[in-house]
Amino acid sequence: MAVILAAGRATRFGTTKQVAELQGRPMVGHVVATALASSLVEQVLVVVGHDAGVVSAAVAGSGPVEVVDNPVHATGQASSVRAGVAAARRRGASAVVVLLADEPDVTAQAVDAVVGAVRDGAPASRARYEDGPGHPVAFAARVFDRLLGLDGDRGARDLLAELGAVAVPVPGPRPRDLDRPEDLAERDHR
Structure with missing residues (x-):
């Protein structure tokens, strides 16, 4: 099951970046499409918080996508991980991939690679690009309790290290976060 973190305030972007248009569709819509294109993902959970209605509307009708509300999103990324993992657990997920x-x-392909490593027995895995580690990351159900104990704004970075996450080779450079309007404009002109 895929968990897409889309609850943040996006202060550097100046507006709700999750719905900023990128090649005719909201940015979060591209991430949903990627998750659904994976051969190992059957359902997508999109965790919303800031501007929840706007982000929810942007993913409506995208297929097997469910919106999960994170009412405490302002406390940091870990709260969105907890909300997504709790929802995945309630639905009987054997693993989650976080985007x-x-x-x-x-x-x-990156989603399939990290999910495949977890299905092969790793407690956690993370994409390893030519220029370093990045997303997506995946976790087996047996570590969901650890994910539910996360707090702050660092997400699962420290937990990945503690679990000895398998680094799964993925070709190419690490995908960039599009944190500012200039990042989006630059990406559009590549």
């Missing part, structure tokens, strides 16, 4: 709504250039 960020502001990284539309992650590929379905």
Whole structure:
């Protein structure tokens, strides 16, 4: 099951970046499409918080996508991970792959690679690009309790290290976060 983190305030962007248009569709829509294109993802959970109605509307009708509300999103990214993992657990997920709504250039192949490593027995895995580690990351159900104990704005970075996450090789450079309007404009002109 994919968990897309789309609850943030996006202060550097100046507006709700999750719905900023990128090639005719909202940025979060690209991430949803990537998750759905994966051969190992059957359902997508999109965690919303800031401007929840706007972000929810942007993913409506995208297929097997469910919106999960994070009422405490302002406390940091870990709260969105907790909300997504709790929802995935309630739905009986054997693993989750976590994607960020502001990284539309992650590929379905990268999703398949990290999910495959977890299905092969790793407690956690993370994409390893030519220039370093990045998203997506995946976790087996047996570590969901650890994810539910996260707090702050660092997400699962420290937990990945503690679990000895498998680094899964993914070709190409690490996908960039599109944190500012200039990042989006630059990406559009590549």
